[in-house]
Amino acid sequence: MTATTDVSAPGAGAATTDSPPVVRFAQVNKTYRSVRAVADLDLTLYPGETVALLGPNGAGKSSTLDLLLGLRHPDSGRVEVFGTSPRQAIVRGRVGAMLQSGSLMRDVTVRELVGLACELHPKGHPVDEVLERAGIAEIASRTVNKLSGGQEQRVRFAFATAGASDLIVLDEPTTGMDVSSRQTFWGGMREQARQGRTILFATHYLEEADAVADRVIVLHRGRVLADGSSAEIKAMAGARRISFQLDGPLDETALRALPALTGIEISGRTVRMRSTDADATVHAVYGLGLYPQGLEVTGLGLEQAFLAITDAAGGTAPADEEPTR
Numbered sequence: 001m002t003a004t005t006d007v008s009a010p011g012a013g014a015a016t017t018d019s020p021p022v023v024r025f026a027q028v029n030k031t032y033r034s035v036r037a038v039a040d041l042d043l044t045l046y047p048g049e050t051v052a053l054l055g056p057n058g059a060g061k062s063s064t065l066d067l068l069l070g071l072r073h074p075d076s077g078r079v080e081v082f083g084t085s086p087r088q089a090i091v092r093g094r095v096g097a098m099l100q101s102g103s104l105m106r107d108v109t110v111r112e113l114v115g116l117a118c119e120l121h122p123k124g125h126p127v128d129e130v131l132e133r134a135g136i137a138e139i140a141s142r143t144v145n146k147l148s149g150g151q152e153q154r155v156r157f158a159f160a161t162a163g164a165s166d167l168i169v170l171d172e173p174t175t176g177m178d179v180s181s182r183q184t185f186w187g188g189m190r191e192q193a194r195q196g197r198t199i200l201f202a203t204h205y206l207e208e209a210d211a212v213a214d215r216v217i218v219l220h221r222g223r224v225l226a227d228g229s230s231a232e233i234k235a236m237a238g239a240r241r242i243s244f245q246l247d248g249p250l251d252e253t254a255l256r257a258l259p260a261l262t263g264i265e266i267s268g269r270t271v272r273m274r275s276t277d278a279d280a281t282v283h284a285v286y287g288l289g290l291y292p293q294g295l296e297v298t299g300l301g302l303e304q305a306f307l308a309i310t311d312a313a314g315g316t317a318p319a320d321e322e323p324t325r
């Protein structure tokens, strides 16, 4: 399968492409010694989009978000946030962020720490409101070093929503959260999106991307491998799986030449295929004069689509294996 980057329109959210972009990466490169973490990256986010950044470990997700937040600087290319530098956008309070790593201050209470974030934000919310929304009002008097991993994540989330930012950037926000915390978290994020905020989040939970994002961007070795709505990504990977058994003689060459195929596996009498147009493929099977038995046509989940796309691009090996150009 050939993965493409041409499905670039935003998904079904409230996003508009008429307004000036929220984020613009133009030919951005970032290399750490021999590792090309971000490679010739072009990326535009529009107001009101909720965008999921997917990719295997080492794909460059955190590096991309760090560049967007001005925590790292590109070796070449340009990063703009609301038409200015990332630093300017942050100083103006337009960006709220939740990072994947970085330790929190340990010896203060949750309320003190979140209160500080609210005070420092140019458009800060009242601390009680932020604590409530992050689900940490009950543990507000606890010192930060006594928190569980999931509770720490919620404090990080409180940081990201401490003020009325127009863009919220989240790096693997729900890692370590239990199921109900994740549901509460995404409920809160949907509310932020309804208020017109742009949300960009990196995740390994593909069901989150499927359920929450208008637009899914698959990164691989620092490049955009696929960009579109979750339905478009699935279609790109071969939207349908077809399987059947054949009783008579099996002409492998003819099967491999069927229309719309993106993959085929033949094992004994069983044929399993992926197709971008199941109707055309199945029709052609009958056209070969074959009588498929136990015919099944099923949809491809985002997870399988993701694996198909990254496999086609050379598997999920980290960027380290690609030499620097």
Ligand SMILES: Nc1ncnc2c1ncn2[C@@H]1O[C@H](COP(=O)(O)OP(=O)(O)OP(=O)(O)O)[C@@H](O)[C@H]1O
Binding pocket: 032, 033, 035, 036, 037, 055, 056, 057, 058, 059, 060, 061, 062, 063, 064, 100, 318, 319, 320
């Ligand atoms: N400070 C650094 N020094 C050297 N290499 C780095 C540094 N930060 C990131 N890298 C490398 O850059 C590549 C991209 O890393 P990045 O953290 O952006 O990936 P990621 O997509 O966020 O991965 P994960 O899903 O594991 O969080 C990796 O190969 C990583 O080892």
Ligand SMILES: [Mg+2]
Binding pocket: 061, 062, 063, 100, 171, 202
């Ligand atoms: Mg990361």
